[in-house]
Amino acid sequence: xxxxxxxxxxxxxxxxxxxxxxxxxxxxxxxxxxxxxxxxxxxxxxxxxxxxxxxxxxxxxxxxxxxxxxxxxxxxxxxxxxxxxxxxxxxxxxxxxxxxxxxxxxxxxxxxxxxxxxx
Numbered sequence: 001x002x003x004x005x006x007x008x009x010x011x012x013x014x015x016x017x018x019x020x021x022x023x024x025x026x027x028x029x030x031x032x033x034x035x036x037x038x039x040x041x042x043x044x045x046x047x048x049x050x051x052x053x054x055x056x057x058x059x060x061x062x063x064x065x066x067x068x069x070x071x072x073x074x075x076x077x078x079x080x081x082x083x084x085x086x087x088x089x090x091x092x093x094x095x096x097x098x099x100x101x102x103x104x105x106x107x108x109x110x111x112x113x114x115x116x117x118x119x
Contacts, residue, residue, distance in 0.1 A: 006074040012048030012084055021048070021086045028111040032096055034088045035108045045080040047073045051089045061094035068098055072105045080109060 012018055025036035040046065049069060051062045069087050073080075087105075096104070 004074055004077070006070060006077075010044065010046050010073075010077065012046050012086065017046075017084065018048055018050075018086060021084045025086075026112070028108045030104050030108065032090055032093045033101075033104055033108065034090065035105075035112070036086045036088065037083045037112050040082055040084045043082055045073075045077055045082060046084045048084070048086045049089075050086055051093070055091040056089060056094045058094070062089075064098075065089055065093055065096075065101065068101050069105060072102055072109075076106075076109065079113060081112060083112060085109075085112075 012021070020040075021036050021038045023038075025038050028035050028037070047070070049066050051065055053062070056062045056065065073085075
């Protein structure tokens with residue numbers, strides 16, 4: 001049975017971990033969201049979130065986006081390649097409803113699976 005948990009080891013926590021991804025990333029983006037990814041040396045994917053107060057003014061909107069992104073990652077982590085991901089939300093991201101946000105995340109992470117995974 002597969003455990004769908006989100007422990008600390010699946011998160012990017014330090015500036016060095018984020019800088020690793022920012023230095024030579026693979027990029028997948030839509031108008032509202034960009035996901036940067038870089039293959040890591042671990043056997044599991046990790047995620048970091050960058051939701052700027054500059055673009056998403058209200059804390060409740062930033063928290064909603066982060067919560068939904070983490071939940072999507074938690075449920076689909078077993079499908080993702082062993083990469084470090086940074087999800088960047090751009091201007092207008094707060095206008096996305098929950099279902100649209102999930103569809104965008106699915107589309108962007110599917111891009112990484114096609115690029116890296118061998119089926």
